[in-house]
Each structure stands twice: as structure tokens, then as C-alpha cells.
Amino acid sequence: MNDTQPEPAVGTGPDVSSLPGGARAALEAVLMVIDQPATATELASGLNLTVDVVEELLAELQREYNGYTVNAPAVDDASTAINSGGFSATPRGFELRNIAGGWRIYSRAEFADIVGAFVLEGQTARLTQAALETLAVIAYRQPVSRARVSAIRGVNVDSVVRTLTQRGLIEDSGTDPESGAILYRTTSYFLERMGIGSVAELPHLSPHLPGLEGIEEFYDAARM
């Protein structure tokens, strides 16, 4: 969340109800792309809705993804079963789950075998050269943003950073106070694999190598 009002003030932001699909679709749009679970309060503030409305919409979407007709459990009127909004009678392949207070969309548990098989396909037990080099830069320059690593390596490192995170070798270590970019550092699993106790034990590099000061960050620079 970029704005930090504790209680969302309805009416000051974008009017979600005027968009196609309304507030429900807007909520779906957010849920579909967020990586970290979001609380109902966070969602409400971003969507400019009250927490109550968002909680109702979340419950509705959850039921809908699970294949129940919407509103049926909540409303007495039996006629609502005639798919007024047009909702699925069979479960979707994804589900909306509330884990530790936050909401996020996950692939449906029943399909875990299929999804697992798909994920494993094409995965190797070895890191690519690009991944190794990126890991090396992060290890010696941590905490460091992706943009900096890109600037040092001269190529886009977004997907490699994702792989390294997925592999548990690096992790998010907060954001840069100036740029707001996510900073990455190596994990204890990395140390374990390297067989060392701390990053201070990494062999020293030649003192002539440039640090981060000299690195032009094209990514964030105003000109690009």
C-alpha cells in the first residue's frame, strides 16, 4: 500500500463501481497479481471501499471459486440460485484463501499433483551461469536492488532473481529508503550450501573492483 490511511475514506479515490465488472472485478484484479497475501483492510484502502464491503466481496469470490452459486448461503431468497451474476456451478482451478489474516489466490489443492508435475518439468538441479553470476553479485554487494544487479551485469535479472528466491538462496531484506526498491540478501541456506558460517567468511575480492557507488542505475535514472 502506498497510502497509509488507517481507515479508508470512501469517495476520494477511483470509483471502482463505474468500471466493467465493478468492485468485484477490481478486487479480483488485485488478488490475481499480488504475491504477498493482503488483509481486508489493505484491500479496502486500495480499492476505496469499506472493510465490510470488501469482506463480503471476498467471501462471495471465495464461494464462487469453490463452485457454489453466489449469495445462496447468505440470502434466504431461493431464486438467487438462478445465477444472477452468472457464477460457476463447478469449482475453478484456483481458490481464494485467507492465510494468517491475508488473502491470496492459490491453485486449487486438488490439482496439486498436476501442478507439481508441471512445475517440475524442465527444472534442473543446477543453476544456470546467469543465475550463478547474479548470486555472486548479490552475495558480495548485499543488500542490493535488482536494478543495481542489472546495472552491474548489464542485462535484465528479473527472472533470475525470481529463480534464486524460489530456490531459497536469496531473500527480500526490506526496501531501499530512497528508491523504494526491494533489496535482496543471501539466506542461511546459501551459507549452508557454501559451507561457511557467515558472509564475512566469503573470500575477499580484489580491492580494485567497483563498489555500488560507481554503478549508474539506468533503471531508475530520470532519463530512462
Next chain:
Amino acid sequence: MNDTQPEPAVGTGPDVSSLPGGARAALEAVLMVIDQPATATELASGLNLTVDVVEELLAELQREYNGYTVNAPAVDDASTAINSGGFSATPRGFELRNIAGGWRIYSRAEFADIVGAFVLEGQTARLTQAALETLAVIAYRQPVSRARVSAIRGVNVDSVVRTLTQRGLIEDSGTDPESGAILYRTTSYFLERMGIGSVAELPHLSPHLPGLEGIEEFYDAARM
């Protein structure tokens, strides 16, 4: 896939149709975990379905997310409009798109302002005019050397090329056998950002060359 049959032999893997929601939901479940566009072939092999079936399901999901009743365009029977599978009449908050050679789920563009507030570090800064022009020349003349791009744009493009590489929009594609100069081409990330399937989908250049069709070839042949 842990088994490596080249052509998915239906029936040997998990039977997707026996699960709630069937093959359609299984496909959705897989779409939830991919982090880059996946081709119909990749999806088919992971799901143990034929490519034809997967392509049909993808088209069906795409229509459905866009708020059309499913099968309506494909089936003559008008009665199918009565949401037999129970499909949305309003667009969902997300869409399924086939770009850069694969399928992937995106939040719907209408909700960009709302979604943007939740996605940290999501979108990169805008390109300068100089960067755009250089990118255009590379896109239409690839693979191409920096010297040639410079000749067309009339200015030195070294730093712009470096920035475009860092941002993952262009990449090194080997060296010119004659001059030894590095050649550049656009990346699949470029296609993704442009929302197109391949560079062949870029608008034709000739309508922008008033009155002189075929000048491109002439120019290239004579000058370079």
C-alpha cells in the same frame, strides 16, 4: 513432468477429468503458478491432454474471463446461452492473453490504477524518445549492429543500447560474420511488454514511408 514422453499419451498420467472442474479447472490451476508465458504445447504436456483440447480450453477460458458466455460462438444451438456451465456475464478482473508465444494471466487494464498501488516495483519507468527510436530501429532491422542503428538515427546510440539491454528489451544475438560487430535483437520480454506474439505483428513500416514503397530494401542494399 517427471516422465518424459515427448507426445502426451492421454491416459497414463493423472486423469484430470475425474477431478472437480475437470480439465478446464486443471488448466486454470496450472495457469496460477506459471510466472512466464506458457505455450499450449507445454500446458498440454503437463496436463496430459492433447494440444487441440488445451487450445480449445484456453480459448474458452479467455472468452469466459472476458464476460462472454462459453461455447456461444462455437455452437449453433442458441440454448447454450443459458449458462450451462455457469459462466460470467460480466468481465472478470483478469484476462488470459496469448502473447510473446505463450499464455498468461494478466489483471485487466481498466484496473491498472488500483492494481498498481499493490504491485511493488511492478512497472519500469518510461522510455525516452531517444530510447524509443533506437528500440524501433532495432525491432524493425534486427539483427542489427549499433553502428547501423547509429547510421539510421544519426547519433551515437551506445548508451541507449546499454540501457535497453539492462532493461531486458533487447539482447546480444551474436556477431556479424563479416564485420565482427555485435548484433542486437529484441527479446521475448519486449514482445510481452508490447502485448504481441512475435515481431511479425509489429505494424508495417512502409505506410510510414510516404510514397516510396520498397525503399527499405533499396536503402539497406545500397547504404549498408
Next chain:
Amino acid sequence: MAETGPPTAQPELDQAGKKPGFEVRLANFTGPFDLLLGLISKHQLDITEVALSTVTDEFIKYIKRLQNLGEEWALDEASEFLVIAATLLDLKAARLLPAGEVEDEEDIALLEARDLLFARLLQYKAFKHVAGMMGSTLELEARRYPRQVALEGHFAALLPELLWRHTPQQFAGLAEAALKPKEAAPTEVGLAHLHGTAVSVKEQAELLGIRLQRGTPLTFRALIADAESTLVVVARFLALLELFRDKAVAFEQLLPLGDLTVRWTADGGAWSSENLSEEYEEQP
């Protein structure tokens, strides 16, 4: 043309907050520079009738006004103008040369060169146009966010255990290589392997200095009469430019395309070839 605003030469901001582009006032045309280019490329205005020097003067004034208004040095606009102006100049030069009937290969080559310059101008404009279109597409597409979430924990756990064979020393080696500043890749074809006779601008300048310091003005034609190759002619021409910059020589040309007369103006001994700029020292 994109800009069709009223022909004010003032780079003031209009209502939309956009500054109107560069505009020119000529005897036969007043309006945006872009429109002028459009007319030339549609053959509605003959390039030979455009006073390029006036266009250039106006452009310099325009840039200066921008600076005075506290705008940043409009580098993009200036370099763009230079590209177009250089092309127009080439085009005009080609047009002004007598065309006549196509009789020999040289004439054909000349015509081709003219078309080529024209094509170059059009190509430049075409790329500019599609770049604008790509810019708006990129902006529009940036409004769609891809689903790009971390693998759910139970799937990540399925990934095969990493094979790790790097010792800390090897890993440090990787880091050294990755952190080492990259040498800029060559952008141009190396010519070092083409062994021409080395011709030094400095030597040629010394030679010209000796000849001109005898006191008699000499024509450029006379100064290059004994040049054994084009390379020597070029070197002497560059040397003359250097000498001119150092105020060691003056030029006189009575008629356009007439003989260029070179006169020594420096006091005896006030000039030496050591004054020559460094840039020529290394080059043959």
C-alpha cells in the same frame, strides 16, 4: 504533420503545457519545421528553394531562447535537427549539381545518391513515427500486470535439490568476473588490419607550413599537386583546417567553387607543428 499551430516563433507554452516545436520564417515558407519537411518529402517544395542557412540561424536562435527561458539544453531536439539538417544539406547539394541527361555511370551514381539521401530522410521520419506508436503501445500494455507470484511453498519443496559444486574460492572468482567493469564492445569495424601507408596530419602540416612561410599565397590545388594519394590530400586538408584554427593561415575564395587561396598569417616562428592537437598524433 503533427504540429500545425500558428507560426509564432516564440517557444512559449501553449494551453496544453506543451511547447510548440521549432518554427521557421523563410521568404517562401513560414511555419513549423516539421511541415517544411513534409512539403519537401511530398515534392511540394523544392529543397533548392529553401535557404538552409536561414533555417539553421533560426534554429540556433530557437535553442538560445529555450536556454534563456531556463529550459534545459534541448539536446534531443538539437541532435535531431542536426540529423535532418545534414540530410537536407546533402539533398540540396545533390539537387544543385547539374543533372542533365543521364549519359555515364557517374550521372547514374549521382541520381542514386540523391534518391538515397531522400530515402534516408524518409526512413528517419518513418522510424520516428513508429517509435511514437510503440511508445503508446508500451504505455497501454503497462496497465496490465502479469500474474507473477512466487511458487507456493509445497511446490517449491518439490524442486530437485540443487547441485552445488562451487567452493567459496570458485564462487569468489565468479563474483570477480561479474563485478569487473565491462570493456565497451567495439561499435565499429577495426581498420588496423588494412595496411595503408601511414600519412601524418602533423607531417603534412609541417610541409605546408614550410611552403606557405615562403610568403607567396598558394592555391589549394597547388598545395596538393604533388600528393601521391587521396589520403595525402585529405591529410593536407585536415592540416589546413588545423592551421586555420590556430590562426596560422587565412583563406580566400573569390567565387563559389572557385580556387581556394591559402595565405600564411602567423608571425614567423610563432607557429610550430607541436601546436597540433593531440588527436592526430596517434592516427595515420
